[in-house]
Amino acid sequence: MKDKDAEHNQQQQLEVECRCEKFEEIAKVIDSYKSDPGNLIQILHASQEIFGYLPLDVQQFIADKLNIHVSKVSGVVSFYSFFSTKPKGKHTIMVCLGTACYVRGGKKIVDGLKKKLNVDVDDTTEDGNFTLKVARCIGACGLAPAMMIDNEVHKQVNINKLDSIINKYKEE
Numbered sequence: 001m002k003d004k005d006a007e008h009n010q011q012q013q014l015e016v017e018c019r020c021e022k023f024e025e026i027a028k029v030i031d032s033y034k035s036d037p038g039n040l041i042q043i044l045h046a047s048q049e050i051f052g053y054l055p056l057d058v059q060q061f062i063a064d065k066l067n068i069h070v071s072k073v074s075g076v077v078s079f080y081s082f083f084s085t086k087p088k089g090k091h092t093i094m095v096c097l098g099t100a101c102y103v104r105g106g107k108k109i110v111d112g113l114k115k116k117l118n119v120d121v122d123d124t125t126e127d128g129n130f131t132l133k134v135a136r137c138i139g140a141c142g143l144a145p146a147m148m149i150d151n152e153v154h155k156q157v158n159i160n161k162l163d164s165i166i167n168k169y170k171e172e
């Protein structure tokens with residue numbers, strides 16, 4: 001039991017150190033942008049690269065460094081779909097719900113994935129493998145309905161194809 005506790009404490013210690021290092025990296029990024037709030041979007045991009053996502057304490061840290069209110073940072077984070085406040089899965093699934101895809105069954109694809117992966121939109125599966133998101137158009141309207149997994153576009157998707165598409169990423 002003692003060994004387990006020690007292991008757990010050590011793990012926690014490592015996580016804290018790792019987090020501190022990431023905050024230091026973000027501070028360097030902000031310095032490189034001369035703490036100018038006009039560069040907020042670039043700073044958020046870089047911070048998301050470093051941290052993987054943008055939780056509230058990271059947003060607060062950025063706001064303090066830029067000397068602006070955290071609501072301004074949160075407003076930008078929630079406006080752009082490429083920013084995330086939750087940890088992302090190993091793979092991001094982006095189902096298109098733009099007009100062409102919507103009328104050809106995009107919503108059914110979203111519902112099928114929600115059921116298959118047991119998640120809601122903007123959530124990550126329990127095993128950390130997939131994050132489900134929706135988009136407005138991914139530039140494949142002629143072959144709708146379409147979805148992207150990471151950088152790969154899947155066209156003319158239908159419910160029956162979902163298993164084979166998803167399983168390919170599970171095996172990777």
Ligand code: FES
Pocket residue numbers: 096097098099100101102136137138139140141142144145146
């Ligand atoms: S509307 Fe779906 S790709 Fe354009």
